[in-house]
Amino acid sequence: MKSIACCLVVVLSVSVVLICGESRQWGRRVSGDRLLNYAVVVNNSLPVPEKSSVYRYLPAAGAFRPPNITAIYARDNIPAGRGGYAGIVSGGVNQSNVTLKLTSQPYQRFNFTIEVYGK
Numbered sequence: 001m002k003s004i005a006c007c008l009v010v011v012l013s014v015s016v017v018l019i020c021g022e023s024r025q026w027g028r029r030v031s032g033d034r035l036l037n038y039a040v041v042v043n044n045s046l047p048v049p050e051k052s053s054v055y056r057y058l059p060a061a062g063a064f065r066p067p068n069i070t071a072i073y074a075r076d077n078i079p080a081g082r083g084g085y086a087g088i089v090s091g092g093v094n095q096s097n098v099t100l101k102l103t104s105q106p107y108q109r110f111n112f113t114i115e116v117y118g119k
């Protein structure tokens, strides 16, 4: 019984903890939240030593009560160690907006999938 429960937890976590090493997560999904924004951020620029991009989620202008962010996922789509690094610059969980900075390793490109959830 216990192992079945374990398996279930593993299966449920797969969408969260993808196998890639550099993926990051802030906060956690809660019941009733929804996907606020989804983006694939890629920087394939010609050999610049360090590539970076800024991703920003802002609530729709004039929203009466902007959703409160519950979880942010930055999933590195480039396998094991060759991808980039994601960090929060401002905003984040429990706020209405977030700005992430994505940075590559030297002379590597990056490809991140960003998901922002809130309720």
Ligand SMILES: *[C@@H]1O[C@H](CO)[C@@H](O)[C@H](O)[C@H]1NC(C)=O
Pocket: 042, 043, 044, 045, 048, 050, 051, 052, 053, 054
């Ligand atoms: C890729 O990174 C370079 C160096 O940081 C930057 O100048 C360029 O604007 C970035 N491209 C995109 C699409 O973000």
Ligand SMILES: *[C@@H]1O[C@H](CO)[C@@H](O)[C@H](O)[C@H]1NC(C)=O
Pocket: 040, 042, 077, 111, 112
């Ligand atoms: C980025 O990664 C996604 C998921 O693996 C893939 O579908 C997409 O084609 C990639 N984009 C580029 C420009 O490599």
Ligand SMILES: *[C@@H]1O[C@H](CO)[C@@H](O)[C@H](O)[C@H]1NC(C)=O
Pocket: 027, 093, 094
């Ligand atoms: C966000 O708010 C929840 C509920 O009050 C709290 O449990 C959680 O620690 C907060 N997270 C952050 C990153 O502030």
Ligand SMILES: *[C@@H]1O[C@H](CO)[C@@H](O)[C@H](O)[C@H]1NC(C)=O
Pocket: 067, 068, 069, 094, 095, 096
């Ligand atoms: C988001 O939720 C947290 C925890 O309940 C609360 O402290 C915070 O004020 C909320 N922020 C917004 C922008 O509603």
Ligand SMILES: *[C@@H]1O[C@H](CO)[C@@H](O)[C@H](O)[C@H]1NC(C)=O
Pocket: 058, 091, 094, 095, 096, 097
């Ligand atoms: C982001 O949200 C915070 C409060 O959660 C607010 O103080 C700040 O002005 C917002 N930033 C932007 C760029 O809207």
